Amino acid sequence: MGRTRTFDTDAAVLAARETFWERGYEETSVPDLEAATGLNRSSLYHSFGSKRGLFDAAVRSYLDEVVRPPLAPLMLDDVAPGALAAYLERVAGWAGTAGRGTGCLLLNAAAGGLAYDEAMSAGIRAYHAELLSALGRGVGAARPELDALAAGELAAELTGSVVAALLLARIDPAAAERLLRLAARRAEPTA
Numbered sequence: 001m002g003r004t005r006t007f008d009t010d011a012a013v014l015a016a017r018e019t020f021w022e023r024g025y026e027e028t029s030v031p032d033l034e035a036a037t038g039l040n041r042s043s044l045y046h047s048f049g050s051k052r053g054l055f056d057a058a059v060r061s062y063l064d065e066v067v068r069p070p071l072a073p074l075m076l077d078d079v080a081p082g083a084l085a086a087y088l089e090r091v092a093g094w095a096g097t098a099g100r101g102t103g104c105l106l107l108n109a110a111a112g113g114l115a116y117d118e119a120m121s122a123g124i125r126a127y128h129a130e131l132l133s134a135l136g137r138g139v140g141a142a143r144p145e146l147d148a149l150a151a152g153e154l155a156a157e158l159t160g161s162v163v164a165a166l167l168l169a170r171i172d173p174a175a176a177e178r179l180l181r182l183a184a185r186r187a188e189p190t191a
Contacts, residue, residue: 007039007043012037012039012044012047014061015036016054016055017058017062018036020055020058020105021105022102026113026114030044030051033051033054055109059106062105062106063106063127066105067106067127070087070091071087071130071131073086074087074134074135074138075134079137079140080141081141081189082189083138083142084135084139084141084158084187085184085185085188087135088161088181088187089180089181089184091165092183092184095168096174096176096178096180097174101169101173103167103168103170104166104167104169106124106127107124109124110124111167128163135155135158135159135162136151136152136155139154139187141189142189142190143189143190144190145190157183157186161180161183162180162183164179165177165179
């Protein structure tokens with residue numbers, strides 16, 4: 001019979017998520033994860049299978065706790081006209097000079113060695129599709145005068161601005177913030 005787990009798995013995932021987010025997947029060592037979580041190597045491997053297993057748990061946590069809550073107003077049945085601009089302003093503050101300067105955990109992984117991992121690539125494509133869908137719903141509420149083609153193009157443009165800004169946030173938070181504030185202006189509801 002195996003030993004009973006005596007630690008908080010969610011707390012360990014959160015600590016690992018913060019470490020991966022700050023340092024990147026490749027630059028985070030197992031000793032870094034041991035220090036961050038307070039767990040020894042055998043506990044980490046027993047619970048998560050590998051460093052990658054722990055990273056995958058951290059990514060799920062990141063999507064559920066960081067990415068999706070700000071998108072929730074854009075996924076309602078009745079999206080408020082100002083929800084898209086509010087989302088972009090929120091992300092601008094988070095990615096900008098008032099933020100952490102860490103960018104996006106998923107996009108940082110894509111920019112590193114995990115870009116060629118099929119499971120990670122599929123996850124990033126799904127994240128992009130979810131973001132595009134949410135922003136598309138926001139465009140529909142904010143700019144109802146646009147035809148379907150123009151609305152789709154604006155949603156794609158704004159999604160591209162979010163992705164670019166979240167990549168840029170790590171090296172130039174002020175530029176990331178400016179980009180997102182410009183995007184928020186483009187997303188303001190029409191009268």
